[in-house]
Amino acid sequence: MILLDGKKTSEDIKSEIAEAVAQRKTDGKKIPHLAAIIVGNDGASMTYVSSKVKACARVGFNSTLIDLPEDTTEEQLLDEIAILNKDQDIDGFIVQLPLPKHIDEDKILLAVDPNKDVDGFHPVNVGKMCLELPTFLPATPFGIMELLERYNIETSGKNVVVLGRSNIVGRPMSILLSQKRKCGNATVTLAHSRTKNLKEITSQADIIVAAIGIPEFLTGDMVKDGVSVIDVGITRLPDASKKNGFRLAGDVHFESVKEKSSFITPVPGGVGPMTIAMLLKNTLLACSRKD
Ligand SMILES: NC(=O)c1ccc[n+]([C@@H]2O[C@H](COP(=O)([O-])OP(=O)(O)OC[C@H]3O[C@@H](n4cnc5c(N)ncnc54)[C@H](OP(=O)(O)O)[C@@H]3O)[C@@H](O)[C@H]2O)c1
Known part of the structure; x- marks a missing residue:
């Protein structure tokens, strides 16, 4: 099992951005x-x-x-x-x-x-994303695509299940993964609260992206051996043993799913830091468009 280290990867991306900013200053x-x-x-x-x-x-x-x-x-x-x-x-x-x-x-x-919409939420930017035109990709799906790319996770021809169809995570994620692009070309199933026989569907998946907001929802018995798992969920659960009174939980039951995974993101330290790095990347793009 390889941990998809979003914290380290996001630091690498931030270093690249910092270098680009320093170069802009010099220029x-x-x-x-x-x-x-x-x-x-x-x-x-x-x-x-x-x-x-x-x-x-x-x-x-x-x-x-x-x-x-x-x-x-x-x-x-x-x-x-x-x-x-x-x-x-x-x-x-x-x-x-x-x-x-x-x-x-x-x-x-x-x-x-839309030219300043670095979150990529404006319909103009969502439309451009769907049409595979240059745009600001929504930061969380963008971060996940970047993680898949940097860890060389093959998506082409793979069965991917995205859990959750929100406008900011699940739906754009399903679109990007199914496009003819780097880290795309997957066969994508977009599951939601009305999906029937979910376990049957997740058990077929080579890659699962969980974005539903239900702590530890995806358990080891729902996945096949060798699966790659991206956990987007972040829920604050009360925890008296913590100084701030809570702990963060993902949508994946990490302990049981990790046993069967090839790749898995932790929570915290997985998708969260990537989202911030990609917001910075979009901002750099917005600025350099004006050069
Ligand atoms: N790491 C990050 O940077 C980041 C960024 C954004 C969000 N998040 C976290 O990701 C999680 C999801 O957030 P979101 O805004 O994408 O979601 P959301 O708007 O709350 O939507 C949740 C989605 O999950 C689906 N769902 C609910 N119960 C389900 C079930 N039992 N089986 C299958 N699907 C189910 C819902 O289906 P229906 O459409 O049928 O209701 C909906 O599509 C939250 O924990 C959030 O805090 C993290």
């Missing part, structure tokens, strides 16, 4: 600038956003954090987005999800300038 080119908007004080979201800001410093990007209160109205948030859309110095920005219930997420995502 007198613009330094990438990423902005992030967070609304409210959800603990997990705050952790993600602060990791993103920290990662910007690590690679030499400029960053701006816009921290808005929970009772921010939809109009106020749209105004902030309009400002970032216009700001020439901001190359890309993200609006951290989930948003408070009184704000329509679709409306917000549509307001982001």
Whole structure:
């Protein structure tokens, strides 16, 4: 069993990005600038956003954090987005999800300038992804593709099962893996909560990407020998033995699945750090498009 070390791989990618930024500085080119908007004080979201800001410093990007209160109205948030859309110095920005219930997420995502949509969530960018045109790939699926590539995991002609059909992970993942591209050409099954006989389906899979948000859902008896497993899930479970009062659990029951796996990602330290690295990669791309 080989552990897919997202932490190390993401550090490699960040080093490559830092080198590119240093080169841009030497060449007198613009330094990438990423902005992030967070609304409210959800603990997990705050952790993600602060990791993103920290990662910007690590690679030499400029960053701006816009921290808005929970009772921010939809109009106020749209105004902030309009400002970032216009700001020439901001190359890309993200609006951290989930948003408070009184704000329509679709409306917000549509307001982001597709040229600055480094999360790759805007319909223009999703459409380009589907048509295999150059675009910003959504960071988590992009990170998974990068892990598969860097660990030389063969996908061509393989049976891949993606668990979960969200717009940010499962669905784009299923599209990318089925495309005629590097780390594509797989035969993909996209499973969801209405899927019947799931165990029969997962047992046939050469590769499984689990993105459902149910801790330790995929167990050893659901997979075949030699499977490669990518665990996207991150759930905070109460744990009194931890200083912060919780532990992170993936969608995969690591102990039983690892016994049968060729490759497997840990949680934490697998897909999570890759997502941040690919957000930086998209921001570098957004900046260099203006050269
Ligand atoms: N590592 C990272 O960087 C990263 C990034 C994003 C998300 N995540 C994590 O990944 C997990 C999934 O997040 P998400 O936003 O993609 O998902 P989501 O929007 O919560 O959707 C969950 C998906 O799982 C499906 N599902 C639920 N129960 C199922 C079951 N019993 N069998 C099969 N499918 C089932 C749902 O089906 P229906 O469509 O039928 O409801 C839905 O498509 C969460 O733990 C999240 O925190 C991690």
